[in-house]
Every structure is written in structure tokens, then in C-alpha cells.
Amino acid sequence: MAFESLTNRLQNVFGKLRGKGKLSEDDVNEAMREVRLALLEADVNFKVVKDFVAKVKEQAVGVEVQKSFTPGMVVVDIVHKELIELMGGSATKIAKASKPPTVILMAGLQGAGKTTTTAKLAMMLMKGNHKPLLIAGDIYRPAAIKQLQVLGEQIKAPVFTLGNDVSPVEIARQGLQFAKANSHDYVIVDTAGRLQIDEALMEELKQIHEVVQPDEVLLVVDAMTGQEAVNVAKSFHEQLELTGVVLTKMDGDTRGGAALSVKAVTGCPIKFVSMGEKIEPLESFHPERMASRILGMGDMLSLIEKAQSSIDADKAAEMERKMRNAEFTFEDFLEQMEQVRKLGPLDQLLDMLPGMNKVKGMKDMKVDDKQINRVEAIVRSMTTDEKRNPDLLNYSRRRRIAAGSGTNIAEVNRLIKQFEEMRKMMKQFSGMMGKGGKGMKGL
Numbered sequence: 001m002a003f004e005s006l007t008n009r010l011q012n013v014f015g016k017l018r019g020k021g022k023l024s025e026d027d028v029n030e031a032m033r034e035v036r037l038a039l040l041e042a043d044v045n046f047k048v049v050k051d052f053v054a055k056v057k058e059q060a061v062g063v064e065v066q067k068s069f070t071p072g073m074v075v076v077d078i079v080h081k082e083l084i085e086l087m088g089g090s091a092t093k094i095a096k097a098s099k100p101p102t103v104i105l106m107a108g109l110q111g112a113g114k115t116t117t118t119a120k121l122a123m124m125l126m127k128g129n130h131k132p133l134l135i136a137g138d139i140y141r142p143a144a145i146k147q148l149q150v151l152g153e154q155i156k157a158p159v160f161t162l163g164n165d166v167s168p169v170e171i172a173r174q175g176l177q178f179a180k181a182n183s184h185d186y187v188i189v190d191t192a193g194r195l196q197i198d199e200a201l202m203e204e205l206k207q208i209h210e211v212v213q214p215d216e217v218l219l220v221v222d223a224m225t226g227q228e229a230v231n232v233a234k235s236f237h238e239q240l241e242l243t244g245v246v247l248t249k250m251d252g253d254t255r256g257g258a259a260l261s262v263k264a265v266t267g268c269p270i271k272f273v274s275m276g277e278k279i280e281p282l283e284s285f286h287p288e289r290m291a292s293r294i295l296g297m298g299d300m301l302s303l304i305e306k307a308q309s310s311i312d313a314d315k316a317a318e319m320e321r322k323m324r325n326a327e328f329t330f331e332d333f334l335e336q337m338e339q340v341r342k343l344g345p346l347d348q349l350l351d352m353l354p355g356m357n358k359v360k361g362m363k364d365m366k367v368d369d370k371q372i373n374r375v376e377a378i379v380r381s382m383t384t385d386e387k388r389n390p391d392l393l394n395y396s397r398r399r400r401i402a403a404g405s406g407t408n409i410a411e412v413n414r415l416i417k418q419f420e421e422m423r424k425m426m427k428q429f430s431g432m433m434g435k436g437g438k439g440m441k442g443l
């Protein structure tokens with residue numbers, strides 16, 4: 001899980017402060033010493049850490065604590081705000097040329113995820129009803145053009161190529177003409193990467209830059225490489241004037257160093273983050289959400305946004321009503337599983353919930369899609385009556401269901417038991433929530 005160790009360490013620091021009624025200078029110093037170590041361990045640039053800690057300290061010492069807050073909460077709040085600031089403040093949008101097409105030049109080292117990100121970016125644009133053209137400018141890596149073509153086909157975005165024998169500069173020039181002639185409003189130029197930054201690579205990029213005059217120059221860097229990603233960004237920015245950075249592989253267990261250092265070191269904001277090898281629309285980078293996530297406050301905003309775009313509100317309300325009245329059946333269970341699935345891989349969802357990393361056993365939990373398929377198969381093998389009235393499920397029916405779903409009786413028994421426990425819990429919850437559901441505080 002990304003940032004896991006940093007989050008745990010920071011939560012420990014703040015946990016100690018939370019209990020205090022008053023913060024002495026010593027308390028703040030001690031906490032900041034630990035914050036400093038936590039950030040350094042997360043591979044954040046040392047100068048960035050130094051400035052960060054100094055800023056927080058300055059605000060935390062002698063702070064006027066309002067009645068409703070404890071001093072610990074005030075420090076968490078300061079750290080939260082400073083983290084947001086560190087990552088660039090507010091989210092930035094992709095450029096839009098006054099006269100289309102808007103040209104986006106993609107740069108990055110080999111393996112950073114440039115081609116994958118190009119496709120994800122195109123998908124994001126298409127979701128916003130744009131008509132992007134992808135230009136295959138990497139003529140050196142074997143199969144790079146093919147890779148882009150395959151991805152283009154997959155997402156139904158056209159790919160412009162002139163093969164391997166024409167120079168990338170010429171490909172970019174002709175590609176741009178093609179885009180204009182075919183009313184594409186966005187052009188994304190995929191370029192060659194190298195294993196390391198070298199002069200020939202920079203020279204070529206500069207020439208392409210000259211020819212296409214991009215509105216946006218995005219550098220794709222691998223978050224898993226930590227400080228190295230920041231160094232790469234710095235060198236590229238010095239030569240190419242980047243407009244933004246895309247951090248890829250944020251689904252991995254990156255310690256956080258790159259996300260927290262890039263903006264401060266290079267002055268260039270992170271505009272997007274990529275999570276996963278599967279081609280899905282690229283996600284905007286929201287410093288505020290990332291800061292909350294790092295502090296273990298979860299990423300509720302992203303989760304809510306995801307849920308809003310993929311969950312049917314009427315259905316969700318109906319489901320909630322049923323849960324409250326303990327009318328929840330296996331039919332509802334199945335439907336709910338389908339809704340949740342639409343949100344994406346479950347372990348990524350768990351990551352977004354506040355405090356999830358604190359729940360015992362949760363952090364190592366791998367949500368197994370195969371297991372979910374089996375559960376689904378069991379429920380689908382039930383008759384409508386059985387789904388609506390699980391009390392009907394006697395031994396012979398369970399045996400039939402096991403055979404029908406290609407599972408075994410133990411699995412069927414386990415699922416029914418879990419389901420019954422869930423129903424019991426819902427009943428208890430609905431009792432706690434009272435009639436209007438307003439009795440529960442917090443989450």
C-alpha cells in the first residue's frame with residue numbers, strides 16, 4: 001500500500017500529541033523530530049524535509065488553541081495544510097489551446113509508463129468528449145509503435161504512425177497536420193525513452209518541441225523510484241520546461257518520497273497519477289486528497305467521486321433502507337456486490353477509507369477476485385425463493401447449490417453463516433442509528 005509506513009509513523013506521532021491538554025515547546029520539538037525522521041525514511045528530499053519541519057514548527061509553537069480542539073489536532077491540521085502546500089496546493093487542469101488542437105508532449109525514461117499513460121490520458125480526454133489523436137513517436141524501442149497501436153485499438157483512439165524509418169520529428173510534424181485536417185482537438189505525442197537521460201534524447205525532444213509547440217509537456221516518472229524520480233524530473237525540467245509531472249505506479253508500495261518532493265524541488269506540479277497496469281482514465285492529482293491519505297484520514301473525496309459516477313443513487317438509497325429494516329436478502333447482496341465491483345479493485349478501495357491501515361489484518365488483506373467469483377456463483381445458484389428467504393436453505397438445498405456453483409458444501413455453509421452475521425450486524429446498526437439514522441456520530 002502506498003505511503004503505508006509514512007502514514008503509520010505520522011499517526012503514531014500525532015497519537016502521542018492527541019492525549020495532551022497543552023503543548024509545550026518540548027512536545028512540539030519531539031513531535032517534529034519524529035516527523036522529520038518519518039519523512040526522511042519515506043525518501044523525501046532532505047532539504048524539503050528541513051523546510052517543511054521548520055514551517056510546521058513555527059506555526060505549532062505557541063499556537064492559540066481553540067476550545068473545541070486539542071493541541072494535537074491543531075498540529076495535525078498544520079501538518080495537513082503544509083503537506084497540501086508542499087504538493088502544489090490545488091489540483092491543476094490539463095491545458096486547453098485557444099485554437100485546437102491542444103498539443104501534449106509526453107516525455108520520460110524507458111519503463112516509466114509513458115506509453116501506458118498516453119493511452120490513459122487519451123481515455124480521460126475521451127471521457128470528456130474530446131477527440132484525441134495519438135502520435136507514435138518512439139521509433140527506437142522494438143514494438144513501441146505496436147504497443148501504442150494495440151492500446152489505441154483497445155480504447156478506440158486513432159494512432160498516427162509512419163513506421164520506424166521516419167524521424168520522430170517528421171512523424172510529429174505530419175501527425176500534427178493530420179490532426180488538424182481531421183479535426184482532432186487534442187494531440188498526444190508519445191516519444192522515445194532511454195534508460196538514462198542522454199544528450200541525444202534531449203536533443204530529439206527539443207526538436208519535436210520546436211515543431212509541435214506543445215501546450216503541455218508532461219514528464220512521466222515512476223513513483224517507485226523515489227528520489228531518482230525527482231532527479232529525473234529536475235534534469236528534464238532544466239532542459240525542456242515541463243508543464244507537469246505524471247506519477248505512475250502509485251498503486252505500488254511507494255514510500256511517498258517522489259510525490260512529496262517533486263513540486264518543491266522542481267517547481268513543476270504533479271498533474272496526474274497513474275494507478276495500475278489496466279488502461280483506465282488517468283486521474284487528476286489532488287494535493288488535498290493525497291495529504292489526507294498520507295495522514296491516514298483516508299481519501300473519502302475520491303471514493304465519493306468514484307461512487308457517484310458508478311453507483312445508482314436510487315438503488316443505493318433503497319439498499320440503505322433495506323439494511324436499516326433488516327430486509328436485506330441474497331438478491332440484494334448480489335446486486336450490491338455488482339455495484340461495488342464497478343468501483344474498481346477492492347484493495348484500492350480499502351486504501352481510500354480512513355483508518356483502514358489501522359484495522360487489524362486489513363493491511364495485509366489481498367482481496368481475491370477469484371474468491372468473489374465463487375461467492376457470486378454460489379448466490380447465483382440459489383433459486384429466487386432461496387435468495388429472498390435464506391431460512392429455506394436446508395442441507396439438501398445447500399448441497400444442490402454447491403454442486404450447481406462448482407464449489408463445495410463447506411464454502412456454501414460459510415457464506416450463509418457470514419451472511420447471517422451480516423444481517424445480525426445490520427440489525428444492531430439500525431438500532432444504534434435510530435429512526436432517522438442520525439444517531440451515529442463520525443463516519
Ligand code: GDP
Nearest residue numbers: 110111112113114115116248249274275276277
Ligand atoms: P514506457 O517505456 O515508459 O512507455 O513504459 P510502458 O508504458 O511500456 O510501461 C512499462 C511497464 O510499467 C509496463 O509493464 C506497464 O504495464 C507498467 N505500468 C505503467 N503504468 C503503471 C502503473 O501506474 N502501475 C503499475 N503497476 N504498472 C504500470
